[in-house]
Amino acid sequence: xxxxxxxxxxxxxxxxxxxxxxxxxxxxxxxxxxxxxxxxxxxxxxxxxxxxxxxxxxxxxxxxxxxxxxxxxxxxxxxxxxxxxxxxxxxxxxxxxxxxxxxxxxxxxxxxxxxxxxxxxxxxxxxxxxxxxxxxxxxxxxxxxxxxxxxxxxxxxxxxxxxxxxxxxxxxxxxxxxxxxxxxxxxxxxxxxxxxxxxxxxxxxxxxxxxxxxxxxxxxxxxxxxxxxxxxxxxxxxxxxxxxxxxxxxxxxxxxxxxxxxxxxxxxxxxxxxxxxxxxxxxxxxxxxxxxxxxxxxxxxxxxxxxxxxxxxxxxxxxxxxxxxxxxxxxxxxxxxxxxxxxxxxxxxxxxxxxxxxxxxxx
Numbered sequence: 001x002x003x004x005x006x007x008x009x010x011x012x013x014x015x016x017x018x019x020x021x022x023x024x025x026x027x028x029x030x031x032x033x034x035x036x037x038x039x040x041x042x043x044x045x046x047x048x049x050x051x052x053x054x055x056x057x058x059x060x061x062x063x064x065x066x067x068x069x070x071x072x073x074x075x076x077x078x079x080x081x082x083x084x085x086x087x088x089x090x091x092x093x094x095x096x097x098x099x100x101x102x103x104x105x106x107x108x109x110x111x112x113x114x115x116x117x118x119x120x121x122x123x124x125x126x127x128x129x130x131x132x133x134x135x136x137x138x139x140x141x142x143x144x145x146x147x148x149x150x151x152x153x154x155x156x157x158x159x160x161x162x163x164x165x166x167x168x169x170x171x172x173x174x175x176x177x178x179x180x181x182x183x184x185x186x187x188x189x190x191x192x193x194x195x196x197x198x199x200x201x202x203x204x205x206x207x208x209x210x211x212x213x214x215x216x217x218x219x220x221x222x223x224x225x226x227x228x229x230x231x232x233x234x235x236x237x238x239x240x241x242x243x244x245x246x247x248x249x250x251x252x253x254x255x256x257x258x259x260x261x262x263x264x265x266x267x268x269x270x271x272x273x274x275x276x277x278x279x280x281x282x283x284x285x286x287x288x289x290x291x292x293x294x295x296x297x298x299x300x301x302x303x304x305x306x307x308x309x310x311x312x313x314x315x316x317x318x319x320x321x322x323x324x325x326x327x328x329x330x331x332x333x334x335x336x337x338x339x340x341x342x343x344x345x346x347x348x349x350x351x352x353x354x355x356x357x358x359x360x361x362x363x
Contacts, residue, residue, distance in 0.1 A: 009092075010085045017081030018074060025073045029066050036062070091120035095127055107135040140305075155188040191323075204334045206247035210358055213242035213251065213286050214277040220255040221275065228263050232270060235259070239277035243358035244284040246335045254331040255286065257324040258351055262290035266348070284357040292348035300341045300349065304329040328353070 036058060043054040053061075094111050101109045110131065113124035162181055221237050228235050244251075262273040274289040306326040325341075328351075332339040337355035344350055 010082070010089055013085035013088070014078060014081035017084065018077030021077035021081075022070065022074055025070055029069070033062065033066075091124060095120075095124055098127060098131070102131060102134070107131055107138060152188065152191060155184045155191070158184045159188075206250055206334075208245050209248065211244055211246050211248050211251055213244060213255070213284055213355075214239050216248070216252050216255050217259075217275050217277050217286065219252060220259045223256060224259050224263060227260070228273065231263060231266065232268075233263050233266050233273055234271070235263075235273045235275065237275045239275075240279075242277040242279055242284045242286070244335075244355045245358050246355065250331045250334070254328050254353065255288075257328050258286075258288040258353075261324050262288050262349070262351075266290050266292045279357050280354075282357050282359065283354045286353040286355075287350065289344065289350040290348045291344075291346070294347045295343040295349050297343055300343050303341060304339065325351075 037055065040055055040058050041052060043056075091111075091113055094113065098109055098111050110128045111124040112128065113121050115121060159181060162177060162184070166177060217237055217239070221235050225235065259273065259275065263271075266273065271291045273291075274287075276285075276287045276289075278285055304325045306323055329339050332353055332355070335355050337353060340352040340354075342350045342352070
């Protein structure tokens with residue numbers, strides 16, 4: 001937006017300071033003048049004690065020094081106001097410089113304003129915190145874009161190789177080749193849908209409605225029960241009515257991802273998944289816990305990052321595309337909730353999702 005040039009804030013503060021100083025000086029001189037008028041007669045006179053000046057004499061004696069005093073007061077106000085305004089606005093200049101740097105793409109710069117806590121210090125600290133979050137967000141988006149490109153490139157490259165083999169030797173086209181193409185294409189579709197789901201959750205473009213997490217947990221359990229039976233995993237679902245406000249589709253995706261993750265990353269035989277829902281004060285809590293290999297706290301802290309499957313975890317055909325817990329984290333954040341991943345001492349992982357409870361629902 002183009003705007004007409006105006007006076008700088010420093011000049012405005014200087015003029016304001018000098019103006020108030022002049023007003024104070026004029027008022028002070030006016031008070032002195034009125035005080036003197038009470039003891040000075042209207043005209044000069046001769047008495048035994050001597051000559052008594054009149055008001056005309058007072059004017060000739062008082063006005064020139066008063067005018068010079070006001071003149072020097074004006075100069076002092078302008079000079080002092082300019083210096084004081086410069087000192088006061090120095091932090092604002094540094095903040096403006098940091099803003100220009102950030103606008104040009106330099107997010108690593110920090111103001112780091114020294115001194116005691118005041119309004120400018122709070123503003124500078126808030127701006128530094130915002131720059132830190134922006135820098136982390138941009139870095140995360142860059143990593144995400146690079147990882148997504150890499151993940152999409154793999155199935156596309158495999159598909160291109162298989163198609164070139166079929167084109168060079170049409171007689172080699174068989175059911176096995178078609179099955180491999182179908183599997184690779186399915187993986188690419190699943191990855192694309194996961195990316196769209198992640199984007200939808202990040203943008204919070206969904207309708208909120210009353211939702212019962214216990215019913216969603218039952219629905220997710222029924223959907224994944226065949227996979228659990230195939231892998232020899234027992235699912236135990238407990239808990240009562242757990243009302244919250246949010247998107248039924250997204251919360252179902254969140255729960256399904258957690259249960260799927262608990263089934264896939266479990267023991268090879270006789271594994272267990274525990275699902276519990278309940279209300280804790282003002283929070284609706286969903287907990288998914290599973291047996292499995294031991295997970296280090298360092299690994300658990302990275303599992304919600306996109307495409308971070310964890311080198312210590314078992315990879316299978318059902319392991320997904322590496323966005324399961326990242327989608328869970330985004331959906332939780334979009335619903336103003338918190339996500340906690342805690343390694344179990346005996347092995348496996350405990351995932352806790354806390355969302356704002358629906359206080360108006362009937363339990």
